[in-house]
Amino acid sequence: MENVTVFGAGSWGTALAIVLAENGHRTLLWTHREDQANEINIKHTNKKYLPETILPTELTATSDLETAVDHASIFVMAVPTKAIREVCGNMSKTLNKKALFIHVSKGIEPDSLMRISEILESCLPEEFVSDIVVLSGPSHAEEVVLRHPTTITAACKNIQSAEKVQDLFMNGYFRVYTNTDVVGVELGGALKNVIALAAGISDGLDYGDNAKAALITRGLAEITRLGVRMGGNPFTFSGLSGMGDLIVTCTSVHSRNWRAGNMLGKGLSLEEVLNNMGMVVEGVRTTKAAHQLALKYEVSMPLTSALFEVLFHEKPPKVTVDELMIRMKKREIDNLL
Numbered sequence: 261m262e263n264v265t266v267f268g269a270g271s272w273g274t275a276l277a278i279v280l281a282e283n284g285h286r287t288l289l290w291t292h293r294e295d296q297a298n299e300i301n302i303k304h305t306n307k308k309y310l311p312e313t314i315l316p317t318e319l320t321a322t323s324d325l326e327t328a329v330d331h332a333s334i335f336v337m338a339v340p341t342k343a344i345r346e347v348c349g350n351m352s353k354t355l356n357k358k359a360l361f362i363h364v365s366k367g368i369e370p371d372s373l374m375r376i377s378e379i380l381e382s383c384l385p386e387e388f389v390s391d392i393v394v395l396s397g398p399s400h401a402e403e404v405v406l407r408h409p410t411t412i413t414a415a416c417k418n419i420q421s422a423e424k425v426q427d428l429f430m431n432g433y434f435r436v437y438t439n440t441d442v443v444g445v446e447l448g449g450a451l452k453n454v455i456a457l458a459a460g461i462s463d464g465l466d467y468g469d470n471a472k473a474a475l476i477t478r479g480l481a482e483i484t485r486l487g488v489r490m491g492g493n494p495f496t497f498s499g500l501s502g503m504g505d506l507i508v509t510c511t512s513v514h515s516r517n518w519r520a521g522n523m524l525g526k527g528l529s530l531e532e533v534l535n536n537m538g539m540v541v542e543g544v545r546t547t548k549a550a551h552q553l554a555l556k557y558e559v560s561m562p563l564t565s566a567l568f569e570v571l572f573h574e575k576p577p578k579v580t581v582d583e584l585m586i587r588m589k590k591r592e593i594d595n596l597l
């Protein structure tokens with residue numbers, strides 16, 4: 261059994277900490293809010309993020325970063341993409357041993373266009389990082405805490421590190437596969453949020469199932485196009501971290517990205533939607549990053565570009581869909597890769 265610290269006590273960090281604690285690992289959950297650490301330690305709840313869940317008593321929390329870093333040499337990074345740099349920068353000040361970093365965040369940083377593992381590499385001291393593993397796949401926290409069967413992928417260039425993560429998390433309801441394609445797994449996890457926002461908009465406009473199936477299928481085509489251009493393995497995009505996560509995020513009411521899109525489709529402004537959510541909607545910033553990546557790599561990503569216009573230039577969703585439908589005629593398969 262291992263000592264593990266999970267950084268970030270939102271829905272996903274808390275759900276993964278429960279899996280680890282149930283697997284017998286001495287698991288500490290770090291939160292930047294002292295009141296939340298107290299709630300977890302005293303009441304064994306995290307009402308804001310998982311209102312129905314009672315946490316295992318063995319799972320403890322701290323808001324002291326030094327205690328969190330000292331506790332383990334396996335760290336799970338579960339804060340939103342925009343907080344990764346800040347948290348890693350602060351951790352670096354107290355880090356004094358080699359550690360395995362597992363990250364579960366699904367985003368791409370706008371402007372730098374870095375994937376999460378690249379951000380981690382850039383802001384952690386190299387001598388204290390044994391490896392970086394990404395854990396990603398169709399896995400809503402709300403279902404994991406109910407112990408509903410869930411499958412996910414651990415990816416690292418070094419397969420032994422991916423297998424270590426597989427062993428840490430795997431149990432009767434949480435099945436972990438391994439992959440060495442870090443680029444493909446990270447891109448699939450981040451880019452599906454863009455398409456999930458679009459699927460939510462489509463549902464908000466009451467466009468029905470044909471439209472949603474089209475978004476999922478053509479969304480996967482453009483994710484794959486960019487992902488392969490950036491070095492991902494084409495097969496990864498039809499795996500759990502690609503198609504699997506795309507399906508769950510575009511079709512589940514648990515998805516914050518889908519829900520945000522749904523509100524946009526019903527006519528709310530982006531500002532109103534984000535104020536309503538109270539949880540991270542990664543797809544918004546990632547749409548900007550994906551739009552920039554499409555331009556940089558000269559890859560056609562019509563859905564991403566259309567969503568970029570809706571989110572950042574207030575283009576009405578209905579007009580955007582009309583324009584998408586009357587684009588130049590195309591072959592379906594040519595030009596996929």
Ligand SMILES: NC(=O)C1=CN([C@@H]2O[C@H](COP(=O)(O)OP(=O)(O)OC[C@H]3O[C@@H](n4cnc5c(N)ncnc54)[C@H](OP(=O)(O)O)[C@@H]3O)[C@@H](O)[C@H]2O)C=CC1
Pocket residue numbers: 268269270271272273291292293309338339340341343346347364365366367399400401402538539540542
């Ligand atoms: N929810 C899910 O089912 C899944 C989520 N993910 C990914 O995991 C990542 C985290 O998502 P999730 O847990 O759902 O997000 P939530 O919005 O549920 O929680 C985010 C957590 O991060 C904390 N946080 C935000 N900013 C900072 C900061 N600067 N320093 C420290 N802590 C901070 C929040 O604190 P506060 O409460 O103070 O805001 C909160 O505890 C995302 O990238 C998401 O895409 C991946 C798979 C499944």
Ligand SMILES: O=C(CO)COP(=O)(O)O
Pocket residue numbers: 366397398399400401453456505508509514515516517518540541542
């Ligand atoms: O990535 C997720 C499920 O696999 C969670 O998606 P949302 O961030 O849209 O809720």
